[in-house]
Every structure is written in C-alpha cells, then in structure tokens.
Amino acid sequence: MSTGKPLLEINHLHTGFRIKDNYYDAVDDVSLTLEKNEILAIVGESGSGKSTLATTIIGLHNKANTKISGEVLYQDLNLIDLNETLYNRIRGNDIGMIFQDPLSALNPLMTISDQIEEALIYHTKMSAQERKDRVLELLNQVGIPNPARISKQYPHELSGGMRQRVVIAIALSCKPPIIIADEPTTALDVTIQAQILDLLNDLQDETEAGIILITHDLGVVAETADRVAVMYAGEIVEMATAEELFTNPRHPYTRSLLNSIPQSEDLEGESEELHVIQGTVPSLKNLPRTGCRFAPRIPWVPKEAHEANPTLHEILPNHFVRCTCHEHFHFEGEAE
Amino acid sequence: ACQSGGSDTVGSDNGTTNESAVEESGEETAGVIEFDTLKTNDEDSIEGGTLRYALVASSPFQGIFSPEFYEDAYDSELMGFTHESLFSVDENFMLSQDGMATFEFDQEAKTIHITLKDDLKWSDGEPLTTEDVLFSYEVIASPEYTGVRYGADFSNIVGVEDYHTGAADSISGIKIIDDQNITIEYIEVNPSILQSGGGIWGYPMPKHQLESVAIADMAAAPEIRNNPVGAGPFRVKSITAGESVEFEANEYYWKGAPSLDGVIAEVVAPETIVSEMQNGNYDVAKMPTDQYDTYKDSENLTLLGRQELAYTYLGFKLGHWEPAVTDEDGKVTEPAKNVSNPDAKMADPELRKAMAYAIDNNAIATTFYQGLRENAKAMIPPVFADFVNEDIEGFYYDPELAASILDEAGYVDTNEDGFRETPEGEELVINFASMSGGATAEPIAQYYIQEWENIGLKVQLATGRLIEFQAFYDMLEADDEQIDIYQGAWGTGHDPNPTGLYGKDASFNYARYVNDENEAILAKINSEASFDPEYKFEAFREWQQHMFDNVPIIPTLWRSEVFAVNNRVKGYDITYGTTDGWEAVELTSETAY
Amino acid sequence: MEEVASDIKDLDHTDSNLTTLPDTTDDQGAVIGFQVIAREFKKDKLAMFSLGLLITLLIIIFIGSYFFFDQSEVMKVHILNRYTAPGEQYFLGADEGGRDVLGQLFIGARNSIIIGFSVTIVTGIIGIGLGIISGYYGGIIDNIIMRIVDFIMVLPINMIIIVFVSMVKDYNIFTFVAIMSAFSWVGKARIFRSRTLSEANRDYVNASKTLGTSDIKIMFREVMPNLSSLIIVNSTLNFAGNIGIETGLSFLGFGLPQSVPSLGTLIGFATSPDVIENKTWVWLPASLLILVLMLSINYVGQALQRVADSKQRLG
Amino acid sequence: MNISILKGRLSNLSFMQIKDLKVHYPIRSGFWNRVTDHVYAVDGINLEIEEGKTYGLVGESGSGKSTIGKSIIGLERITSGKVFYEGEDVTNKARKRTSDYNRNVQMIFQDSMSSLNPRKRVIDIISEPLDNFERLSPNETKKRVMELLDIVNMPEDALYKYAHEFSGGQRQRIGVARAVATNPKLIIADEPVSALDLSVQAQVLNFMKRIQEEYNVSYLFISHDLGVVKHMCDDLAIMYRGRFVEYGNKKDIYNNPQHIYTKRLLSAIPTIDPINREKHKADRIAVEKEYNMNQEKFYNEDGRVYDLSPLTDTHKAAIKVHANAVKEGE
Amino acid sequence: MWKTILRRVLLMIPQIIILSLFVFLMASAMPGDPFTGLITPDMDPATIERLREAAGLNNPWYIRYWDWIVNAIQGDFGKSFTYKIPVSEVIGQRVGNTIWLSIVSLVFTYLLAIPLGMFAGRYNGSWGDKAISFYNYFSFAIPTFVFALLLIWIFGFNLGWFPTRGTVQTGVAPGTFAYVWSRIYHLILPALSYALLATTSTIQYLRTGVIDAKQEDYVKTARSKGVPENKVYNKHIFRNSILPIASFIGYDITGLIGGSIFIERIFSFPGMGRLFIDSLLARDYSVITALILLFGLTALFGTLLSDIIMSIVDPRIRIE
Ligand SMILES: Nc1ncnc2c1ncn2[C@@H]1O[C@H](COP(=O)(O)OP(=O)(O)OP(=O)(O)O)[C@@H](O)[C@H]1O
Ligand SMILES: Nc1ncnc2c1ncn2[C@@H]1O[C@H](COP(=O)(O)OP(=O)(O)OP(=O)(O)O)[C@@H](O)[C@H]1O
Ligand SMILES: [Mg+2]
Ligand SMILES: [Mg+2]
DSSP states (O other), X not given: OOOSSOSEEEEEEEEEEEETTEEEEEEEEEEEEEOTTOEEEEEEOTTSSHHHHHHHHHTOSOTTTEEEEEEEEETTEEGGGOOHHHHHHHBTTTEEEEOSOTTTTSOTTSOHHHHHHHHHHXXXXXXXXXXXXXXXXXXXXXXXXXXXXXXTSOGGGSOHHHHHHHHHHHHHTTOOSEEEEESTTTTSOHHHHHHHHHHHHHHHHHHOOEEEEEOSOHHHHHHXXXXXXXXXXXXXXXXXXXXXXXXXXXXXXXXXXHHTOSOOOOSSSOOXXXXXXXXXXXXXXXXXXXXXXXXXXXXXXXXXGSOSSOOEEEEETTEEEEXXXXXXXXXXXXXX | XXXXXXXXXXXXXXXXXXXXXXXXXXXXXXXXXXXXXXXXXXXXXXXXXXXXXXXXXXXXXXXXXXXXXXXXXXXXXXXXXXXXXXXXXXXXXXXXXXXSEEEEEETTTTEEEEEEOTTOBOTTSXXXXXXXXXXXXXXXXXXXXXXXXXXXXXXXXXTHHHHHHTSOSSOTTEEEEETTEEEEEBXXXXXXXXXXXXXXXXXXXXXXXXXXXXXXXXXXXXXXHTSOOOSSSEEEEEEETTTEEEEEEOTTOTTOOOSSSEEEEEEXXXXXXXXXXXXXXXXXXXXXXXXXXXXXXXXXXEEEEEEEEEEEEEEEOOEEEEOOEEOTTSOEEEXXXXXXXXXXXXXXXXXXHXXXXXXXXXXXXXXXXXXXXEEOOSSSOTTXXXXXXXXXXXXXOOHHHHHHHHHHHTOOOSSSSSSOBOTTSOBOEEEEEOBXXXXXXXXXXXXXXXXXXXXXXXXXXXXXXXXXXHHHHHHHHXXXXXXXXXXXXXXXXXXXXXXXXXXXXXXXXTTOOOOHXXXXXXXXXXXXXXXXXXXXXXXXXXXXHHHHHHOXXXXXXXEEEEXXXXXXXXXXXXXXXXXXXXXXXXESSSSOO | OHHHHSOOOOOOOOOOOTTOSSOOXXXXXXXXXXXXXXXXXXXXXXXXXXXXXXXXXXXXXXXXXIIIOOHHHHTOOOGGXXXXXXXXXXXXXXXXXXXXXXXXXXXXXXXXXXXHHHHHHHHHHHHHHHHHHHHHHOHHHHHHHHHHHHHHHHSOHHHHHHHHHHHOSSOSHHHHHHHHHHHHHHHHHHHHHHHHHHHHTSHHHHHHHHTTOOHHHIIIIIIHHHTHHHHHHHHHHHHHHHXXXXXXXXXXXXXXXXXXXXXXXXXXXXXXXXHHHHOHHHHHHHHHHHHHHHHHHHHHHHHHHHHHOGGGOOO | OOHHHHHHHHHTOEEEEEEEEEEEEEEEETTXXXXXXXXXXXXXXXXXXXXXXXXXXXXXXXXXXXXHHHHHHTSSOOOEEEEEETTEEOTTOOOOTTSHHHHHEEEEOSOHHHHSOTTSBXXXXXXXXXXXXXXXXXXXXXXXHHHHHHHTTOOGGGGGOBGGGSOHHHHHHHHHHHHHTTOOSEEEEESSSTTSOHHHHHHHHHHHHHHHHHHOOEEEEEOSOHHHXXXXXXXXXXXXXXXXXXXXXXXXXXXXXXXXXXXXXXXHSOOSOXXXXXXXXXXXXXXXXXHHHHHHHHBOTTSOBOOOEESSSSOEEOOHHHHHHHGGGO | OHHHHHHHHHHHHHHHHHHHHHHHHXXXXXXXXXTXXXXXXXXXXXHHHHHHHHTTTTSOHHHHHHHHHHHHHTTOOOBOTTTOSBHHHHHHHHHHHHHHHHHXXXXXXXXXXXXXXXXXXXXXXXXXXXXXXHHHHHHHHXXXXXXXXXXXXXXIIISOOSOOSSSSOXXXXXXXXXHHHHHHHHHHHHHHHHHHHHHHHHHHHHHHHHHHHHTSHHHHHHHHTTOOHHHIIIIIIHHHHTHHHHHHHHHHHHHHHHOOHHHHHHTTOOOHXXXXXXXXXXXXXXXXXXXXXXXXXXXXXXXXXXXXXXXXXXXXXXXX
C-alpha cells in the first residue's frame, strides 16, 4: 500500500492540555502515516485522545493551554511549527475537517452557501460566480437534492443527514488531499449513516484523498476502513489493516472492544452477558503514564507479561501491537 | 411671586417664579453686601456689537412673548429686550411720566387719561396708537381670553364685566379720543392703582398684527411665539425654541436705535453658568446666589446687585379658609373668607414670638447666602424705603429672651422629657412644613428645628421630609392638619400692598390670620385718603408694627439678586426706577474678557 | 431619572461551558459546604482580598455607624461650619449644612447597604420566583405574568415615584425600598423566565416529574440551584447597583429625606462644578466607597458563583 | 383489530395496555395564530406490556419513538387514545405525582448528563424517588441508596459526588439506579446507550438485563441501533412517521421482515465483516433501490403507514393487502 | 410576518387604554394642579379658579378621562397648560432634539462597547479585559450628572473643544451646512457623556457572548476552513454573540425617545426628559398623559422591533 512518501506523516506527536499548572498529554507519542486514497480509521475508548489527535493535526488548539511537540509532516512542512497565517493556508485547502455534531458544527446564522463558500474565498481566486457554481456543484456532489434552494437556507432548516452532508461539502470544498472525519455519523441514524459512509467512499474514488476516520462504531470501521489504529489512553496500541484487525485482533484492548459488541446473538434464547472492560476510563490527569497503560484494567494478567516501556511491535507485516502482554492475554475466567 | 423654599436656585425651576416684568426704578438699598447697580466702564465703547446674554434656567423657556399671555419668568426676562411698558416708574414703583406715555389721574372722576408720545412705532415700523392700547384691554377682557391677567384689576374698569360676559360689544369705560389720547374709567379707585402693576395695564398690543388672530389661539400663534412685535429696544431676529433667541436692534425704538447691533440670549444651566461667565462666553447673567463664593472674585466680571422685591417668612397656621356659602340659586350669600381659630396650636402670640427670637437668620444669611440675604425685619422689603417702618427692630437671635418668653407664657417642661408642654400641660409637638428645592433648603429647615429644640420646643418636619412645591401649596391651601408652621416666600411685586396676602378675603392668606385691627389698618391702606402718600406710608408703617406685635408670620430673609457682567459691557443699569434700559448698554471690545 | 427608571439592564451571564468533558473526576473526593467556599477563596487571591476588604468595611461601617455616630447628632446643622474643608475639626470635612461628612459616610453607607441589600432581596424573591414559575409552567400562567411584566415596563416609574413621594406620609427607608422594589423586579423576572425556559427543557426536570416530585419542589429545589450562578451574578450586580440607587432621585429632589443620609445623597451633592471641583471631600469619598464596595462585591460574587457551580471551580 | 389486547386481557399477562395512542402537535399560523394543522408525532399506536419483557422501539430519527415513551409516562399530553394500567385508565389524568402509576413506571433518559441535575449529589439524585414514594428515615434512605449503587456496581464514595464527576457510563448507571429505586414494573429507556462508547454501552446493557432478571421489570427500549435492540429485546416495533410498520418478536423481525422499511433498516446496519464489505454494500443498495421503487405499495397516498395486520400470532406488519381487510378496526 | 406584526399592534390597543387610564388616575392623585404654580400676590385667586373651571379640572376624573380619550382618539391631545400650544407641538419641538441626541449616543455607545466587549471576550482574563471590567464598574458607579459635569468641565471649559450648551449655535441659519455641522458639533459632548456610561451592559453581554461562542463547534469549523482569526471573530463569533444585545435594541429605542434629564439639564438641551419632569412638576396633565402614552407606545413597539430584529439576525427565531 505504501508507495513512496506518505501523504501525512506523524512522528512522536504529543499534545498536552494544561490543567491548573501542569500539562497532561492527551496524545502521547503517537506516530502514524496516512497514504493517498486510504481510509485510516482511529478507534478507541472515549477520552483516548482521538479528537485531540485530529484537532492537533489541523491546528485548532489554543497555544496558551496546550503544549504540542513532535512532527506532523505534510509536504515537508512540520505543521505544528507553522504560524497562524501559514496554517490558515493549509487548513481547509489541504486538510478538510468533518465534525461530529452536524448542528453545532454549522454557524446557525449563516446560510449554507455562505458557509461553504467561505473556504473558497480564502483559498482560491475564484470569482463570486465561480464560487456560487462550485457551491452548487459540491452540494450536488454530496447528494443534496435541489442544491439551489438548499444553499439559501439556514442550518436549522435542514435535517441532521442533510446538515452532515453540508459539513462534508465544506470539508471538500477545496478538494483537500487530506480529510479528517471525527465521528461523522455518530449523531445519525443507521440509514443516513450508511448513505454518508457511501458518500465518503465515492468521494474518495474521485479525489483520491487520504481520510482519517475517527469513530467508536466498529461496524462502521469494518465497512469502510482500509487501515485501523486503535488508541488507548493517548497511545496507539494496535494498528493493522481492517481485515487483519477484525480477524486477528491482538491487543487486549482491541479484543475486549470487539467482544463487547452486541451482535452475535442467538435469536432464540437469552442473549448472553456482554463483555465489559473492567474499571473505568481514567481521567486525563490520572492516566497511567508508565508501563502498559491497559494493565490496570486487566489485573489478572500477571505483571511480568507487560513490558516496562511498551513499544509497538510489528508482529506481522503492517500489523503493530503495543506491549508484549498481548501474547499472554486471555479473558478473565478463560483458561490461559 | 412666590419663591420656592428658602432658595431660588437649583430647584426653583417650578415655572412659577412669575415676577412681573421688571422695570428699572427705585433706589439703591443697603444689603449685607453692597453692590453697584450700574456697570460703568472707562474704556471707549465700540460701534454696535452683539451682547451675549445668559438666561440662567434649568429648563427651556416657554416662548410666549406677549405681556398679555406669558406666565414664565424666563419669558419675561427675555421680553425685557423687546417689550416696554407705556409708563416709567419712580424709585417707589409709582407710575411716572418719563415713559412712552404720560397720564393724568382724576381721583374724583375715577378716570385716567393717557397721552401717547409723538411718533411711537412698533418694532415692525407700524405706528403705535391708542387703538393698540384699547386692543390689549379688549383681548384680556374678552370671554375668549385664555391667559391669567384678567382679574379684579380689569373688572374694576367700567363696562369690562359686561364685555367679559359677552353682554356688551365694547368696553364702555374706555374711550379713545384720538390716536394719542385715551381715557379709562374705573368703578373704584385706591392708591394701588398708581403703583406699577397695580391696576393700569401698561402694555399696548400690536393690533395690526394680531387683529386677525382669534383671541383663543393667540397664546399659540406664531405672531407671538416666533415673530413678536413690541415697542422695546430690540426685536426678535430668530428663535431656537426653548433654548435661544437672537435679537436685533429696533431702529424704530422711541428713544432712538439702541447702541448694540443685537443681543444673543441663550439658556444656560445653573450648574454651568459660573464657568460660562468666567470663560467669557456671556456678557450678562443673573447669577445663582448660592454659588456666590465661586464667582465673587472673578477678574473678568463685575458684579451688580440689588434687593429683590421679595421676602422669605415662616407662617403659622392660625385658622382655616371657609368656602363661600351660596343659596339655592347659586347666589353667594356669604363670600369665602379666612376664619381664625382661637384654639389653634400656634394661637398664642407669645409662643410665636419666642420662636422668632430663637432663630438666627443673620447667620443663615451670611453662611448659606454669603451675605446675599439679610435678616428681614418686616414684610416690606427695604427697597420700598418710604414704606418701611424704621422703628421696627425686627426679630433677632436671642434664645434667652425666647426661653423667658415661653417661661412667662406658661410653656414649661412639666414631664421632664426635655420639651416644653403647653400651659395646659399637654404635650406640644409642632409640625413644620418646608418646601424642597435647592441644596440649602434642607439644612435651613433642619437648623430651625434645632434652634427651636434648643429653647425646648419639639418641632418636627411635617411629612418627615421636605415637601415638593405643588404638594406644599396644595396642603397649605387645604389647611392641612399636618402643618402648624411653614416656610414660604412671597414676592411683593411693585406694589407692597399687603391686602391680597393678609386680608380677611385673601385666599393667599395661608396663615389664615384674621384680626379686626389688621382689617382696619388694611382698610386704611386702601382708603382714598391714602392717595396722600404720607397717609399711605403711615398706614403701611402701622401695619408693619401690627404684624410685628402679633407675629402671624415671622419674616425671615430679605434677598438680593446678583448680576454678573463682563467687563467689556458699559452702561448696564439695574437700578430700580432707572430710565436706562438695554438700549443704553454698550460694549467696549469685540470679544469678551 | 434614567438611573432609576430604566432598570439597570440586568446582566445575564451564561456559565461558560468550559468543561463539559466527562472526566473531571474529583480526586480529592467529596468536599462539602464551607470547605468548598474556603477552598475557592483560597485559590483566588483577588476574591480573598475583596472578601477581607468587604468584611472589614462592613464591620467598620456597621460598628462605626451604630456606636460612634449618632444619626441625629451627625445630621445636626452647624451653619457656621458650612463646607469646612477636611482637617482637624472634621476629618473628612463638612457639607453645606456643616454636617460631618465622615459621620454621614458611615451612616450613609450603612443605610445604602441596607437599602441595596433589601431591594436586592425583595426584587430577587419576587423576580426570581415569578420568573421561574412563569418559565416553568409556560402557557397561560406565563402569559399572564409576562403581560404584567410588560405592563410594568411601560409604566412611567418616575411619575409614580413622584406621586408616591408626595403622597406618602412617612417616607423612610422602608417605604423607599418598597417603591423601588415594586418596579425593578420585572427585569429579573424576564431574565429568569428565559433561563428557566431553557432549563425546564432539560431532562432532569422531566426525570423529576416522572419520579413523582411536585412542581414546587422541581422549580425551587431542582431548577433554581441550576440558576444559582446567574442568581449570584445578577444579585451581586444588582446589589452593587442598588447601593447608589437613589442618587438620581436625590438630584431631582425626590430622594430620601436628608435626615436619612445615604451614599447616594452624598454623591448627589455634586450638582455644581464648584462642588465637583472645589469641594471634592463632600462627594468623592462616597463615590470611591461605592466603587470599592461594588468591585469587591463583584469579585466575591464571582468566587461564590464558582462555589455554586462545581464545574467552574478552581480547586 | 384489538385481538391482541383482548387476548392480553384474557391471559391477564399484560399489566399495561396502550390503545390507539395519538399525540399530535398543533401547528399554529394565520392571523390569530390559530391551530391550522398538526404534526402527527404519534398516530395510532397499540401496545401492551407484559411483566418481565423488553419491548424495542426502533425507527429513524423523528419517527415518534420518544414521544411514545414520554406520553406513556405522562410528560407529553396524549391527544387521543387510552393508556390502561392494571385495568385502570390513566390517560392524561392530572395524575397525582405520587400515584401508584407514577411509582411503577419509570424512565431512563438518553442524555445522562442532562437527566441528572448537575447541582445535586448522587445521594440526593437517587433518593429523590425514595423521598417521594417511600417514607424512610434519612439513615434508611442512605442505606437504600447505597444498596442501589451497589446494584449498579458503583463505589460507595460516589455518594457525595456530582454527576459531572462521572463518566458517561457511570452516569447512565446512576440513571438506572434512580429508575429502579422504587421497584417499578416498567422502565422506559429512551436511547439509554446511544451516547456511550462500546464497552461502556456493554456495561449499561448488562446492568439493565441483570436488573430485569432480579426484579422482573419490563422495559420499553427505545433505540435506533438495531444491534443493541436485538441484544435486549423480546418484542420489537419498527416505527415510521408516528406509526408502527411492523411488530413482532426478534425472530420475526430479524429473520422474516415483511415491511420494506424494516428491510431497509436492517440492511443499513453495518456488519463487522470487512471481507464481505462490498457485497454488503451492494445488498444495501439493492434494498434501498427496492425501497425507493416500492414505496407507494407500502404507504397510502398521503405517505401514511397502513394499519398493522397480523401475519402470525406474534408478527404484524403494515401491509396493504391485509390493511384493507382490517380497515373497519379504525 | 406582517400579519404577526399587525396582530401585535392590535393587541397594543387594550394595553394602551389601560395605561392611559392608569396614568389618568395617577395624575389625579398628584397633589396640586397646573394652576398651583400661578399663585402670586399679583394674581387674582378668582382668576385661578376661573381657569380651573375652564380647563374642566373641577370635573370628576372619569368625565375628564372620557373627554380626553374621545379627543385623543381623534388625534387631539389637548393644549399644554404650560406652553399654551397643542401638546403635539410641544412634543414636536423637543422630540427631534432628543432623537438626534439618542441616536448619536447610541452610535457612540456601540462604537465604544462593541470593540471593548469583543476585546474583553476574546482576551478574557487578560489585563485588557480586567481594565475594561474596571471601566465597567466605574461607569456603573458614577452618576450621570456628576460625569456629565466632569466632561463639560474638562472638554468644554478647560480644553474648549466642544460647545457646552444647547443644540445649535444661536444665529446660524437653518438649512445651511454650517447649521447642520453646528448641530452635530453640539451633540458630541452630551452624547459622549451618555455613551461612556451606557456601555456597561452591552460590554458585559458581548463579553459573555463571545466567551460562550468561542467554544462553539462552528467556530472550530470556521478555523478548520482556514478562516483567519480576525475574521473568525468578526464574522462568526461576533454575529452570534450580538444576539442578546439585539434583544435589547428595542429598549434602547424606547430610551431614544425618553431622553435623559441629567444630560438635557446640564447641557441646556431642550429634550423629552426635561419636558417630562417639568410637566410632572408643573402638573401639565395634557403633556404628561400624551408623553406617557408616547413612551408606552414606543416601549411596546420597541419590544416588537426587538423581536423583529432578533428574527432578522437569527434565522432560527420566528416571531409568532
Ligand atoms: N481542551 C481540553 N482541555 C483539557 N483536557 C482536554 C481538552 N480536550 C480534551 N481533553 C481531554 O483529553 C482527553 C482526550 O480527549 P479527546 O476528546 O481527544 O477524546 P476522544 O478520544 O475524542 O473521546 P470521544 O470518543 O469521547 O470523543 C480526554 O481525557 C479529555 O478529557
Ligand atoms: N413539542 C413538539 N412540538 C411539535 N413537534 C414536536 C414536538 N416534539 C416532537 N415533535 C415532533 O414529533 C416527531 C416525533 O418526535 P420524537 O422525538 O418522538 O422522535 P424520535 O423518534 O424520538 O426521534 P429521535 O430518534 O431523534 O429521538 C418529530 O417529527 C418531532 O419533530
Ligand atoms: Mg472525540
Ligand atoms: Mg427520541
């Protein structure tokens, strides 16, 4: 899959938030790459740093409250060193972002066309008319019926699915080579979710963009992603192609996650208890920072099984797993 | 005029300080501070020039430029430039023969014969004739008349009553002889009639201009509001409603065109007038007296001053007003009158006297008014020098005397509460009503209460606080039970005759003081014998003595008014009875100092 | 009289949803009541200082005004001492009646604080209560209350006050508070109504209904605590504003009787450039005192607001 | 058409019946703001609830699922139709807040954050129904709250914390604890897990099941996640525009969907089967196509769903052929 | 929307009638009457009585009310007792001044408040923010008249930059450019004294609005589009945080016509505020009632206007 230079390369990225006087890394030494025409899914528990990773890439953090280090390489530029003006050229133009909640992601006081047009104003030299045309084209592209009318409407007049399409249209407006979609379908119901995912797929066929898809719905991942990175507590704990990950999950967290999906039920009898990961999600401040971060939640796995400083191991080509504990992991009660 | 409270500054904007148009005459009188009344100037005057006049007021003027219709003192102040009476007055405000017209009064025939001088012209160049004089009477006496001037003075003219009710088409008592001569016949005459403002209406009305205006609409007519025609030294050039008036010289003025090219009069708030004057923004202003300290030493200004025709007093409620009694046909069988109440709380003159001796008005005059007021000895301001009874020493501050008077009269503290009881041994709580207005009103009222307390009288503020103007007079008129003593002020106008304020029938006699002796003296004052000045003066003096002895009211303060005049002004004269008005004023420099 | 008439637009304040993130788990465990307050103030030096200052001022003012100054004594006119400059005789000078400004400052501050406090409390109870009822029930009740509010808003308050002042026999602090409160609750009612409207849409209200809690309880035990930061902000601002509430009325001559001094009447002496420029001792101390009181009330209020809203706490 | 209700009454299994429930919201317009039209949020729903069973309510957003739940529990005014609880008509009664019905029907809300009063501590939140329905001394209340916390597997020190100090899953468990505090017979759960992440969702679902086993409560489980519904429910109702398009037990719906809308919904569920991704997509698109083509067969001229007609004992679908036959039921 | 507006306007009628009745009763309750002020020794008490009778003041209030309302419906609000001209003329002379002063004041208020509020919200917690909030408290604490006097003292007298009184320089002919300029020049200082104190609530609202809006997702969306930071604030955040202010514009409109007594008095500026108080003090009933009706009407229209403005600014709001 990887031929030549990746589209986006992230090396040892740290993003720390300030809580009172200290910085706590929500993204903790993450390295990954995104290729052209690829959908890289990032899954993980709530609070594991997925959104933070995304917003770091696109540079939405307030410098006063965050500390960012590492590299986000795009076209030989380390994005995190860019000043605001330069970053503004990248944002929207080279990286498009799709947010989770389609209502709050749109400015309630601006018409749809104004909002889509905005990126074009700052990144292209199009005339007003050209921009208008482009807006209609985009709306058409994301499958909105009657774009001419919709473009003059306000967000609250559209249904959730339509709004999400508008958000996608905004992200696509400048045909960015990279698209980051942070839970683009969580707020939608399944039929619309399916449509949106198809739409992303179709668009990719067209623009060959690299897409980072953040979600916690493994079904969505299974249906769309090429590669999957699993995050836990700010770190990537497993990374593999979708097929590989679903057929051969290795990290205890990944396995637990897959296990807690309610699906393989027998329709007749009583459905069995779902798998639950012990313990609770630690807060950013209380994240374990040394050793295997997942260890506290699988206490039955002996300490020796964990690495002292867990690293990613490439156990199969393109299949990376953090910490050796995966070799010793078994579900509680299960025989080793 | 009745001034509010004890002061005439910040709060006196009740629109009620209705002094009649001031004509200058009279005599320089002694105040605590001596002021010049004439602005002299050694420098040479310039040709023409425009004088800037500050109309010190906290609200806009109303803009009714007609002596027949105006009510607002500010309008009157402005009409000083444009309107002039037919008659001049002397230092006692008696009509004199130096004005636009001369007159002969026939006491027997009860008529006055008025002769206009030659070639009088209105400010628009039209001739001023006896038609205009008659016209003013016809307007005021008309049933359609909306103003406030119609009253006993007019119904006293033969035929006016009929004209007023519509029974007659013309006023039979007024006869035009020719363009310059006219006679007016009265039903009754008393000495006041020859006093300025005492019964002979002095302002002609430009018939040629106003004839076509319905009398009912006159007060609102643009002829009066925007383009008034008068016989004064200036005429209106432009008006910005409520805030300023631009005057230009009236070349038709009977004494010849004035020296100035024009005058700009603008409303200035009392809060800022001192700064305005000190900055040389205005040439002349009547200054707020309570800020005297702050401008008295201004180098670019000369201060002129004179006594006001007014006094402040403390009145005692001694009775009540009895409305007229009518029979079934609505005919008045018993006219309304004041009835004294021998059992009133303040009925004992000794008590009143004691209260008068307990207060130090001189201290108030010098501290609160920085010498611009003085302890009043009587109800006749010293301006009316001939009327004043020099023998009355007035009340002065003597708390021991006050206490001993009370002791003698039987007001002693019987129950050891620190306050005196009535001779009957009942508790005595005196309610004192005072009007709000101005920063000084409250401390003065407070001061009086304190001093009375010092001689053992328990006095409290009626209603617990100062009372707003309207409410105050409402309560006074209604003889409100809450009031035993009140502080008020009267302007005397040009006629010091006290009948309208202290007579039995006078509804303004808020003290409700009725007394046979008093009635007798008042009758003397109003008798025909009193056309003899000496008799009149004597009667006035007798009355002053009577009032001093009986103390129905305690006169407290006589006032002075102060005018600030920029040093470039020459010839500005505020002397009472002067014949020099605005026409005589000149400037000595193009710009103010 | 606009300071009186247009009720000081109550300043709404939306608590910023800085931390709606799920996990701010309190690692120090449960902290209750007074400790929270203490901790919050410890974290905020300015609030701490303000609180100290405020308490000191209040103590000084109340002790001073009750034990060291006698109202009738202070309000005695000494005409010879008119406008005495600050010095040995009068520490802060004297006013135009020769009355001690220092004493008036003490008694005036006490009166003003009592007035400000009472008006705030009274309008708070009426305004917040009706606002919540109106917003919670909606429908016809809301309609009636809001029409009343609308009506009061168009009433000529100046006129009513003047009529009132000239008619009422005994015009004192109590009646003053009553008349001021009668009109200034409406602004609060509006603000609290709209906040309640949005609050009442939240599921915890629904939850309480399904859990059998009565409407009264829901309104005042469930919804109201959630408006507490608004209540605090609004009340502190109001309190601060109400301290000088009668200044404008005094200027027009309809303030409290001068025998009842207040900070407003002291400031109201500044009606001429002369007093402003040359007799600063009369009005400046009162103005400064108001400013200091307002600022410290505000900073304390901000800290209290954080106490009330556990999400905003600093520590 | 009320066969099932009759049957329910006869067998006396169902303790609650919902009959022809309609909730219409007025649309106002015109000069005097008169009601000119209605939103038919719920438009003729029949449902009966038996003890210990879980009823799933699925459908797209805006189809009226929440409205049903809210109108049953009394948060929404019922326009017409009846709700019977143990034989008693409890429709729209200005029910005393502390009535038996209120006590026995409880609700879990979707947004755990907004359904817990942010200014109250956990102990006060959970003891709210206890205070209202049971007279317990403060000590007893505390004991009971601790028991409840224990049931939902929360530590004791949670007692004095505020809602925002918990994770979403924990909060939802607090909501569950509160709902079961009075031992209700029916709990209406409006999307109780759709805001939660997978493993937390599993936790909450497990608790709900466990509680059901322990107390034999019934659930009305509202969700648009068919996977979750499949895991939880015995009977399912598929909703579309305020009406049921299909009703039946799990097997009926998943194995033998009759209404085209049900089919469409089922096909849109993402499957964890990356290898057959393309095939699945193709299937879904095929169903979608069919749906678009055959719409008019399944909805009447106004786009309204037909009445349900029984296919088997347990399975009903809103299909035209049958709809005509049962028409007079209305 | 037009229908809604019309309906709201119709609904104002009963409100206005109740208001007028209320005012009438209040006016009757006030001690004194328009002629109390005429009391002078020169005045014949009979004259005052005659005027009272002629003005119908001796009639019971309901008869006076009826007479008044019948005329008022025909647009005749009677004559001012003080000014002797029709009330409409009295008001007409003042209302222009007041409206101009108010408009300029409003413009100044917003010119000041909006940048300050935006700044304080954008850099909340900074020293600038703290300074602004100090200014806010200062302006909240200082009475208008003290402040106006301070300004007039500094800029009018000491520096001499601005005229200190009136609406226009006397003698400048209306209609000329000099006249217009003079009017504007005369407005600046009074408007400034008003504006500097009136910014408080606008700044506060804007500040909290901005702080809230900053966190919103659409702001992130805007940034992610590459919209420069200033534009983000001026375009996205500003419009969204201006909403609460828009809701107050209606009340500002009401204030527009009410005038400010203090400013008007200190700057000798004939306006509505002074007119109202003067009329109250002089018991000029006809002016009082007409003014209150006018104020009431503008207040009602103000709220309506607020709603309309809100619905324009915020497409989510529909006036119903
Ligand atoms: N602005 C911020 N300030 C402080 N902490 C933050 C901030 N944003 C996020 N965090 C914390 O950083 C951690 C990672 O948050 P993030 O939003 O990236 O998680 P996520 O994986 O996207 O979760 P979810 O699936 O719930 O969206 C969390 O613990 C969160 O509380
Ligand atoms: N108060 C209301 N006034 C008018 N219409 C309403 C009201 N409440 C709900 N509706 C409408 O009723 C319909 C059903 O709403 P409901 O909330 O029950 O849907 P839902 O199936 O629960 O959707 P979701 O999955 O989004 O929660 C929707 O079309 C909604 O717009
Ligand atoms: Mg996220
Ligand atoms: Mg719902």
